[in-house]
Amino acid sequence: MFSGLSRAAGINILIILAGVAAFLIVEGRTGIFGDTEEMSGSDNFLQYVGPLVFGTVYAASLALLIAAPLGVAVALYISHYAPRRLAQTLGYLVDLLAAIPSVVFGIWGVTVVAPILSGNLYPSLNENLDFLPFFSGTISTSGRSMLTAGVVLAVMILPIITAISRESFMQTPRLHEEASLALGATKWEMIRQAVLPYGRSGVISGCMLGLGRALGETMAVAIILSPSDGYFWSVLTNQNSNTIASNIALKFPEAYGLDVNRLIATGLVLFGITFLVNAFARRIANAGFSGADG
Amino acid sequence: MMLSGQITRGIPVTNDSRLSEPSQVDDHAERGVVVAGLNIFYGDFLAVADVDMHIQSKSITALIGPSGCGKSTFLRSLNRMHEVIDGARVEGSVRLDGVDLYGSEVDPVAVRRRVGMVFQRPNPFPTMSIYDNVVAGIRLNSGKLRRAETNEIVERSLRGANLWEEVKDRLDQPGSGLSGGQQQRLCIARATAVEPDVLLMDEPCSALDPISTLAIEQLMLELKQNFTIVIVTHNMQQAARVSDRTGFFNIAGTGKPGRLIEIDETKRIFSNPAQQATQDYVTGRFG
Ligand SMILES: Nc1ncnc2c1ncn2[C@@H]1O[C@H](COP(=O)(O)OP(=O)(O)OP(=O)(O)O)[C@@H](O)[C@H]1O
Ligand SMILES: [Mg+2]
Numbered sequence: 001m002f003s004g005l006s007r008a009a010g011i012n013i014l015i016i017l018a019g020v021a022a023f024l025i026v027e028g029r030t031g032i033f034g035d036t037e038e039m040s041g042s043d044n045f046l047q048y049v050g051p052l053v054f055g056t057v058y059a060a061s062l063a064l065l066i067a068a069p070l071g072v073a074v075a076l077y078i079s080h081y082a083p084r085r086l087a088q089t090l091g092y093l094v095d096l097l098a099a100i101p102s103v104v105f106g107i108w109g110v111t112v113v114a115p116i117l118s119g120n121l122y123p124s125l126n127e128n129l130d131f132l133p134f135f136s137g138t139i140s141t142s143g144r145s146m147l148t149a150g151v152v153l154a155v156m157i158l159p160i161i162t163a164i165s166r167e168s169f170m171q172t173p174r175l176h177e178e179a180s181l182a183l184g185a186t187k188w189e190m191i192r193q194a195v196l197p198y199g200r201s202g203v204i205s206g207c208m209l210g211l212g213r214a215l216g217e218t219m220a221v222a223i224i225l226s227p228s229d230g231y232f233w234s235v236l237t238n239q240n241s242n243t244i245a246s247n248i249a250l251k252f253p254e255a256y257g258l259d260v261n262r263l264i265a266t267g268l269v270l271f272g273i274t275f276l277v278n279a280f281a282r283r284i285a286n287a288g289f290s291g292a293d294g
Numbered sequence: 295m296m297l298s299g300q301i302t303r304g305i306p307v308t309n310d311s312r313l314s315e316p317s318q319v320d321d322h323a324e325r326g327v328v329v330a331g332l333n334i335f336y337g338d339f340l341a342v343a344d345v346d347m348h349i350q351s352k353s354i355t356a357l358i359g360p361s362g363c364g365k366s367t368f369l370r371s372l373n374r375m376h377e378v379i380d381g382a383r384v385e386g387s388v389r390l391d392g393v394d395l396y397g398s399e400v401d402p403v404a405v406r407r408r409v410g411m412v413f414q415r416p417n418p419f420p421t422m423s424i425y426d427n428v429v430a431g432i433r434l435n436s437g438k439l440r441r442a443e444t445n446e447i448v449e450r451s452l453r454g455a456n457l458w459e460e461v462k463d464r465l466d467q468p469g470s471g472l473s474g475g476q477q478q479r480l481c482i483a484r485a486t487a488v489e490p491d492v493l494l495m496d497e498p499c500s501a502l503d504p505i506s507t508l509a510i511e512q513l514m515l516e517l518k519q520n521f522t523i524v525i526v527t528h529n530m531q532q533a534a535r536v537s538d539r540t541g542f543f544n545i546a547g548t549g550k551p552g553r554l555i556e557i558d559e560t561k562r563i564f565s566n567p568a569q570q571a572t573q574d575y576v577t578g579r580f581g
Contacts, residue, residue, distance in 0.1 A: 173417075175413065175415060175417040176417055176419060176420070178375065178378070178411075178413065178417070179413065179417040179418075179419065179481070179484075180419075180430070181375065181378055181406065182373065182375055182406055182410065182411035182413075182485075183406065183407075183410070183430060183431035183434060183484070183485070183488065184403050184404070184406040184407030184431060184434055184435060184488065185403070185434050186403050189434050193419065193430060193434075194419065197419070197420075197421035197422075198420075198421070200421075
């Protein structure tokens with residue numbers, strides 16, 4: 001009975017997935033190979049999607065770069081340092097972050113995060129580190145820059161990274177922790193010796209799920225960035241590459257004809273990127289020892 | 295050796311008269327581990343009460359007694375592993391060569407470097423190679439070491455644990471790939487690599503087959519040349535075979551604390567103990 005039900009559900013998922021893929025491919029094809037004369041802007045699809053891919057990957061990588069260390073630190077604090085009551089409360093609060101709609105994050109990013117960052121952090125980064133391409137250029141006065149998008153995305157993916165890392169840290173066998181302590185490890189040494197290796201695959205899965213979410217995030221980015229066409233490395237200026245998802249959200253309402261197909265094609269590209277990230281994550285999580293399996 | 299010197303220095307010897315006492319008093323009597331008036335708690339629950347015990351240096355002391363009488367609890371209080379459990383604490387003193395391990399200036403981490411431990415279930419670090427497992431403790435204790443030095447330590451410790459011949463060709467493979475008995479010997483090598491003074495073993499053979507058990511018993515007899523060994527065991531023959539002295543713990547009933555009934559020469563405990571309860575336990579007339 002139950003197995004029949006779950007098989008039906010499984011088949012359903014496959015059918016839906018296949019349907020979506022077919023839709024993307026069929027509709028997207030004309031977007032990729034169709035006559036560019038009938039589309040607005042770029043000469044060919046690669047030229048069109050390139051900056052978007054760049055923006056998507058750039059924003060998501062920034063988010064991961066910020067959220068991964070923070071998420072792991074918070075997870076460790078909750079699993080191994082905080083007193084039980086505090087740990088529970090913190091865990092609950094972090095989970096609550098995940099429940100906030102992304103539109104709200106976007107508005108929060110523009111009205112709160114952007115002014116704070118562009119008031120303090122950005123000028124000092126710009127003054128002291130402007131030999132790096134990331135921090136050069138003229139700072140955006142509104143703070144609606146790539147880094148702001150990255151920070152907001154980081155906050156959005158923090159819950160998933162924290163939750164999954166925390167779970168795997170908490171499952172470290174007591175036996176391994178005690179083995180380390182009995183050798184004369186301090187708490188931090190014990191964490192490096194027993195907890196982190198054990199939780200490695202959990203941390204990676206958490207990060208990859210977070211990255212997946214950041215890649216596909218639409219509203220927050222659409223609200224924060226005022227996009228330009230092209231590749232922009234600096235994360236502090238007004239000129240920023242858009243992301244695929246945000247670009248679709250912004251352009252779709254007014255698009256007609258082949259422009260629609262081209263947007264769908266960019267969706268197909270995003271699907272491909274997310275798919276690659278997942279496959280890659282599986283590879284690293286499975287390579288070498290995986291604590292959760294052993 | 296340089297190494298053991300570093301480890302010994304881990305425990306600060308202050309000018310506190312309590313700590314420097316042994317040099318003035320009978321030096322010989324203070325060698326080894328001296329436990330006095332030890333009460334061990336889990337929160338409010340008194341698990342082990344009022345233990346006095348002298349564990350002689352470079353000898354094997356076996357602890358026996360029925361399940362739940364607090365043998366493990368007592369053993370873990372000897373290297374302050376007891377207190378890693380929430381709410382766990384002790385009263386009384388445990389002195390190692392005259393230094394109170396529970397002194398206010400003593401760092402539990404330093405204690406555990408001098409008093410090593412082998413657990414009931416073999417627990418090599420699963421992510422580490424055999425080699426890295428052996429030097430795991432060394433790497434904690436003494437920053438950077440030259441490869442030649444660690445190579446030497448690995449070989450010496452593995453030989454000491456009678457494991458060298460079996461693993462010398464696959465030191466870079468994971469420790470978790472060994473058999474249970476080999477893993478336990480790896481854990482012994484890991485514990486002895488840091489050259490502790492005392493080695494605590496909590497039922498180290500209970501997860502092993504008779505052959506591996508024999509190998510470990512043999513090993514204990516060799517290790518006692520260099521280490522003070524305390525072993526908890528449910529196996530009466532094992533206690534009789536390997537130990538010099540045997541302590542018998544008992545418990546009056548559930549919820550009551552475990553107590554040390556008597557400790558004496560192993561021969562005496564198994565032939566002619568002072569207490570009737572001991573006699574009943576070792577002859578299997580218990581309960
Ligand atoms: N983590 C803990 N928290 C609370 N009580 C504990 C804990 N560990 C042990 N105890 C209690 O302390 C008492 C002694 O337990 P201990 O494990 O030391 O016994 P033992 O003699 O080693 O038994 P066994 O021979 O079965 O290993 C028991 O009553 C046990 O329930
Ligand atoms: Mg026990």
